[in-house]
Amino acid sequence: MKEYHQQSKTVGAEAPRAYFVPFRQGQARSERREDSQLFHSLCGNWKIRAYESLLDAENFLKDDPSEDIPVPSCVQYFGYDHFQYSCDRYPFMFDPPRVPLRNPVFHYMRTFDAKSCAEGKRTYIVFEGVDSCFYLYVNKQFAGFSQITHKTSEFDITDFVHESGNRLDVLVLKWCFGSYLECQDKWRFTGIIRDVYLLSRDQKHITDYKIDTDCKGNVATVTFANRSPVSAIVSFHEQTALADSGASVQFTVQDARLWSAESPYLYPMEISCGDEIIFERVGIRTSEVKNGIFLVNGKPIKLRGVNRHDFHPDRGAAVSEEDMRQDVLLMKQLNVNAVRTSHYPASPLFYRLCDEYGLYVMSESDVESHGVGRIGDFGMTYEQRMERMASNPVFCDSVVERQITNVEQNKNHPCVLIWSLGNEAGWGKNFYFALSEVKRRDQRPVHYEGLFRINTTHYGFEEYYRVPLDMVSRMYPPVEWMDNDYRNDAKETRPLVLCEYEHAMGNGPGAFKEYWDVIESSDRFMGAFVWEWCDHGIRYHSDGFLYGDDFHETWQDGNFCIDGLVLPDRTLKPGALQMKKIYQPAVFRKHGRTLHIFNKYYFISLDATIFAEFSDHSIQEFRVQIPPRSSSALELEKNGSVRLRVRESGKQYDCANESFYEEKFLPSQCLNAQCSVQESSRYLKISEADCVYTIDKVCGEIISVCVAGKELGGIRLNLWRAPTDNDRIEKEAWKTVFLDKAVCDMTEYSIDKNRVRVHLKIGHYNSMLPLAEAKVTYRFLRSGVQIDEEYQITSGYFRWLPRIGWKMRLNRNFTQLKYLAYGPYESYEDMHDFCEMGEYTNQVQNEMVHFIKPQECGSHCGAKYAQITDGQITIRAEGMRSFSALPYDERTLADTLHDSDLRENDATYFNVDYYMSGLGSESCGPRVRPEYCVPFAGKGTIVFFWMKNDSDH
Known part of the structure; x- marks a missing residue:
């Protein structure tokens, strides 16, 4: 057998063409290809046999596979090979263009009939995606070879088939020559991952x-x-x-x-x-860059986008049409209007769904050589290493072929506005040829972020501006770079798109609004695509998902694949709701009882019902038809707070919401208590009525609060949170100074009537300098305590602190929560626009946000008060900026690898914070913005009240 997989060639396949499925003349028009009498699906049950290497498969045509496997599917889900997730490393030795012999092989086999033979027609077999390459045999005769995982490969097998009893053998290899250009951030799945079918065609027929x-x-x-x-x-x-x-x-x-x-x-x-008829659908639209502005139908639209991989928790890359439809419909509900097919062309059916439901598409070619940056040749810069592949003539034809297949397969879809040459493959000679080929075949704008990685030592600085790409592209730039560097670059005439931003890993991302304040400020900003759509977690039981580290490979990239706006089962995460809010098509302003609404759509009126709910729960309805890019004013029946929901005609979900909270919050009255103080060598015991407090003179904290004979626990200083995925850089600094183990050391104290003042130094007993100093005054009240704190961060080991506040470990019976803050979802200083200020009640267990990997969650910013009760005693806190009440503490969350591993706990943890830092997106983007970080010096006041439930406070 000739080893075509060691070369760039495709053998025996038809030239790439537009996607279509012919029907027989006289058939009724249908959008379902399965209704065509000329279409015959080969999906379903096949036989399979696995080999460790092609060397073992020398006589595979004599060895009939006997085990069952569905097609399409990924073999790893059926016990073959192994699961491996890699972000930016080649999972084999980098020795281009050689493919290693240690290369798993999978022999697929099935039989089929070809009734087209009896009709004198030609028979074609179509594979819409095979990872990574395959040899095709029909009735044990070699019929062809193809690579490029995500392209449609079509073979004319007329000369190999007869009317019935045909045997089909497909030999799939895990790696091939093309794998050097498919080093993408994803699970490394293998198999026939997309549909396979036969087409019966006239002897002479439409080809393209x-x-x-x-x-x-x-x-x-x-x-x-x-x-x-x-x-x-x-x-x-x-x-x-x-x-x-x-x-x-x-x-x-x-x-x-x-x-x-x-x-x-x-x-x-x-x-x-x-005898054939093709039912085509035509969307009339234009897509162009003119005078430095991206225009669709002549309008400077904004791309409110997401990046999307093919992924399902039970099937991996083998997603069905219904899976794709679910994604498209959910994106529309979240106000998404654009998708980047990261980092390869999607299934033909996905483009048809985008045509039908309305999503703009940046169609990306199957090109990425990110792993070149990790090959260990440290005598070169990153850009020089990337150029090794980008200018390697051995790969030039393959890079260009991948552009051709992307353009030719998808050229007739109106949803495709932009062609993308690939992702993270550097810049070099091969991409000059690739760009030229795309522009020769189609006039739509072309994107490629990799130009940013041009080797200026080789090409010079000015070449960046001369390359005829139609737009500037960046990943995860700071907002300030967009607003200053790009905007003020006199040499730059192209519009800017962020092909990746707002890395949605774990809790977050923060600063959506800040990005869009800039994007909306100028027509030169095209828009942006969130990274990414869904978490890539492998389901292993009803509520559990696995990630890279769970498969014990030599190299896995951990939970970096858990970086989506939605969970693998498409449950929405808070970041998805924040995105929906920022992407919403309506902007509201309120002046007294006058409500101003701006329609952000470019082409359609905002035809909707607006529901205005007032603080007395009465509802006023408005029917509006606001022209595109226009405003309308409405008169509300009442003054004061109002919550708004916008539901467009014909839709079953709200497209926009807004709230205006205008209630005045009156803090509870703080009455000084008549206290008695008992002092021992170690403790201060302060008694007020039926409240008894114990202060430990070692740490200076209240270690015990006893109300009416019931022990509530202590009030301890807290500077740490369970690191979020977006804290992954800063958490190393926190670890260096043992922030999670920091303790207070009281250096002095004084007692004055109902006040105890303490001076604290905060740090760890491990030869480290103190992290912070604090002056704390405990003012004991009637049924409560007021804690005034003035602090100063003294350590320079970290850029920012996660929080500063107080925490209580309460009995698990404290389950009922009531609060006035941004809710009902979790909220942080840089991620709360989707929430509404208001009064809410909840069960503590429902405050948990079930990220696949546990981390900080459930906090509420903008807090005025929060109270929690066990039915007998209510604890109320006021004065904080943020709070949380959870069934787990920070240490448990930080040490637990999977949400499904969390077990029922024996406590409730009540955290009240002077400051809680924002979330940012530094898992792969900018750090938390300074204005959302805990200040290095500050002061605040928090008041705790203890109320027996037979009393009124």
Whole structure:
């Protein structure tokens, strides 16, 4: 067997073409390819056998596989090979272009009938995706070879088949030549991962065509270019024309309805030849960059986007049409209007769904060589290492071929606005050829972030500006770079898109609003794509998901694959709700009883019902039709606080919400207590009525609060939180100074009537300098204690502190929570726009946010008060900026690897904070913005009240 997998060639396959499935003449129009009499699915049960190496598979055609496997699927889910997640490393020895012999092989086999033979038709077999390459045998005869995992490979197998009893053997290899260009941030799955089917075709038939649209005013032109060796009859918009082979025909549409994500109108088109008819859908729209501005249908739209991999927790990369539909519909509900197909072309069915439901698509070619930056050649800069592949002539044809397949497969989809040359593969000669080839084939704008990694030592600084890419692209830049460096770069004339931003790993991301304040400020900012859509967790029981570290590979990238806006089962995380809020199509302002609403849509009116709920729970409804990019004013019936919900006509979900909280909060009255103080060598015991407090003179903290004979626990200083994934950089500094183990050391104290003042130094007994100093005054009240603190961070080991406040470990019976803060979801200083200020009640156990890897969660910023009760005693806290009440403490959350590993606890943990730092997105982006960090010096007052439930406070 010739080892084509060691080369860049594809053997025996048809040239890439536009996606379509022909129907038989006389069939009713259908959007389901399964309804075509010329389509025969080969999905379903196949047989499989695994080999460790191709050397072991020498006689595979004589060894019939006997084990069952569904197609499409990933073999790792069926006990073959192993699960491996790698972000940016090659999972094999980097020795291009050689492919290692230690390379798992999977022999698939099934039988099929080809009734097309009896009809005198040609038989084609289509593979929509195989990872990473495959050898095709029909009736034990070699029929072809293909690589490029996410391309459609089509073979004419007419000469190999007979009417019934055909045998199909497919030999799939885990690695191939092309794997050097597919080092993408994902699970390294293997197998026939997308649909396989047969097409019965006339002997002479339509092979390819291109549809282009243009619009001048209200008049649109649709051009059909016939790239087939036969003529075709094209019917469109009550017009019919004959398109000869190699010729084009044009259709004119008066008062055309343009396609957009806001109004995805599709015109039907029928293309006929012989016994075949193709049901096509045409979206009339334009996509261009003009005068440095990205325009769709002439409007400077914003791309409110997400990055999306193919992933399902039970099937990996083998996602079904219904999986894709679920994603598209959920994106629409979250106000997403754009998708980047990271980092390869999606299934043909995904593009059809985007056409139908309305999502703009940046279609990315299957090119990434990120691992070159990790190969260990440390005598070179990162840019120089990346250029090794980007300019390597051995890979040039393959890089270009991957552009061709992306463009040719997806060229007729109106949803595709932008072509992307790939991801994180550096810049070099191969990409000059790639860019030229894309522009030769299509006029849509072209994107590639890798130009940013140009080797200026080789090309010079000015070349960055000369390369004819249509836009500037960046990943995770600070907002300040956008607002200052990019905006003020006199040499830069291209618009800016963030192909990745707001790394949605774990809790977060923060600072959505800050990005969009800048993006909305100028037409030069195109928009941005959140990284990424869903967590890539492998389901291992009903509520548990696994990530890289769970599979004990030599190298795994941990839980870095758990970085989505939604959980693997598409449960929304708080970050998804924050994104929905920032992406919403309506902006509200309120002045007295006048409500101003701005419609952010570019093409459609905001046709909606607005529900205004007042503080007395009465509701006022408005029906509005606000033209695009226009405002409307409404008069509310009442003054004061109001919550707004916007539901567009015909939709079952709210597209926007807003709240205006105008209630005045009156703090509880603090009455000084008549106290008695008992002092021993170690403790201060302060008694007030039926409240007894114990202060430990070693640490200076209240270690015991006893109310009516009931022990509540202590009030301890807290500077640490269970690190979020976005804390992954800063947590190392916290670890260095043992922040999680920091203790207080009291250096002096004084007693004055109902006050005890203490001076604390905070740190760890491990030869480290103190982290902070604090002056704390405990003022004992009637049924309460007021804690005034003035602190100063004295350590320079870290850039910012996670929190500063007080915590109580309470009996587990404290389960009922009531608060006035941003809710009902968790909220942080840089992620709370989706929440509403108000009064809420909840069970403590429901305050947990179940991230796959436990971490800080459940806090509420903007807090005015929070109270928690066990039914007998209520504890109320006021004066803090943030609080949380959870069934687990920070240490448990930090030490537990999976949410499903958390076990029922025997306590409730009540945290009240002077300051809680924001979340940021530093798992792969900017740090927490300084204005959302705990100040290095500050002061605050928190008051705790203890109320027996037969009394009123």
